[in-house]
Amino acid sequence: MRIPVLAAVAASLLSAVAFAAEPLKVGDLEIEGLWARATPPGAVVAGGFMTITNTGASGDTLVGVASPVAGIGEVHEMKVEDGVMTMRPLDGGLPIPAGGTVTLKPGGYHIMLVDLKAPLKKGEDVPVTLTFEKAGTVEATFHVAPIGAPGPVADHSMGEGE
Amino acid sequence: MTVVRIVRYALWAAVALMLVGLGTVYYLRESGEGPLLASSIKGGPFNLVDQTGSPVTEAALKGHPSAMFFGYTFCPDICPTTLYDMTELMGELGPDADKLKVYFVTVDPERDTQAVMAEYLSAFDPRFTGLTGSREEIDRIIAAYRVYARKVERDEGPYLMDHTATVYLLDGEGALTGTLDYHEATETAVAKLRRLIGSG
Numbered sequence: 001m002r003i004p005v006l007a008a009v010a011a012s013l014l015s016a017v018a019f020a021a022e023p024l025k026v027g028d029l030e031i032e033g034l035w036a037r038a039t040p041p042g043a044v045v046a047g048g049f050m051t052i053t054n055t056g057a058s059g060d061t062l063v064g065v066a067s068p069v070a071g072i073g074e075v076h077e078m079k080v081e082d083g084v085m086t087m088r089p090l091d092g093g094l095p096i097p098a099g100g101t102v103t104l105k106p107g108g109y110h111i112m113l114v115d116l117k118a119p120l121k122k123g124e125d126v127p128v129t130l131t132f133e134k135a136g137t138v139e140a141t142f143h144v145a146p147i148g149a150p151g152p153v154a155d156h157s158m159g160e161g162e
Numbered sequence: 163m164t165v166v167r168i169v170r171y172a173l174w175a176a177v178a179l180m181l182v183g184l185g186t187v188y189y190l191r192e193s194g195e196g197p198l199l200a201s202s203i204k205g206g207p208f209n210l211v212d213q214t215g216s217p218v219t220e221a222a223l224k225g226h227p228s229a230m231f232f233g234y235t236f237c238p239d240i241c242p243t244t245l246y247d248m249t250e251l252m253g254e255l256g257p258d259a260d261k262l263k264v265y266f267v268t269v270d271p272e273r274d275t276q277a278v279m280a281e282y283l284s285a286f287d288p289r290f291t292g293l294t295g296s297r298e299e300i301d302r303i304i305a306a307y308r309v310y311a312r313k314v315e316r317d318e319g320p321y322l323m324d325h326t327a328t329v330y331l332l333d334g335e336g337a338l339t340g341t342l343d344y345h346e347a348t349e350t351a352v353a354k355l356r357r358l359i360g361s362g
Binding site for chain 2: 037039040041042043044045046047072074076078080083084085086087088089106107110112113114115147148
């Protein structure tokens with residue numbers, strides 16, 4: 001193995017290790033706790049979640065989501081009011097205010113992946129591209145937690161059974 | 163005793179009676195005694211199929227308690243969450259869970275065919291029954307249980323559904339007798355289900 005290749009491999013391993021411990025950064029934004037829920041067989045949609053902190057002095061907006069595992073990526077808000085569930089895409093995107101933190105979680109905001117090419121399986125990593133109005137585009141990874149999981153599973157990088 | 167006095171006593175008696183009545187209703191609601199919910203939702207006739215293709219009518223609801231909820235598989239959050247929570251609750255109930263029938267009724271029969279329901283439900287408690295059918299028959303059960311369900315068309319992307327997210331608890335006649343709310347605490351939900359199946 002030539003040195004540059006070795007160096008590249010080492011660097012990528014290092015960044016993988018760093019990723020597990022530190023938030024993903026793009027511009028003034030820090031993104032952490034990226035996860036998605038495993039989907040029942042036959043489901044064509046999945047929900048993805050994360051926490052985004054804006055350390056900058058100006059607001060930003062999550063405007064786009066794309067993933068190779070799905071035909072469409074959208075940012076949604078889900079609400080239950082008077083016992084009725086409504087779910088709507090956020091047409092203008094999801095605002096991340098200056099100095100603020102926005103959490104996408106079950107029962108609230110979520111990334112909706114539509115037209116899944118295959119069900120999301122527990123333990124999988126799903127690549128996703130997030131686009132912010134100001135900070136630009138960043139490649140990220142949803143770690144897939146079990147169906148019905150209330151939150152992200154603990155670090156799985158040590159190798160799970162499945 | 164004058165007529166005015168009689169009327170006055172009668173009115174006070176009526177007030178007292180109403181207070182006792184209200185107090186009783188409040189007590190029953192808070193203490194969990196008696197019916198979980200006094201309701202006029204009795205259900206009604208429907209003709210649907212389960213995920214195996216077998217016909218299911220309102221007769222299937224007779225003679226045992228049921229939990230019934232409405233949703234659709236094109237739903238990334240609340241529907242799988244509810245199915246997952248119900249699966250967990252079945253586990254909490256232990257052997258008593260067999261006394262309860264659980265129905266997941268689609269509000270989106272166009273996309274949720276019998277095959278889709280079968281595949282989807284395979285991820286949850288195998289005792290669950292998924293119900294689908296023609297648009298007309300789904301509309302009948304929606305109306306019978308006064309469920310809210312509305313199709314939301316969009317300029318881009320597939321349509322969505324707004325729908326009632328509450329789990330209906332039905333008595334042995336298929337009439338509404340209580341509810342489980344979204345994000346109800348597990349202990350409360352288990353207590354309600356135990357009361358429903360008469361083992362609490």
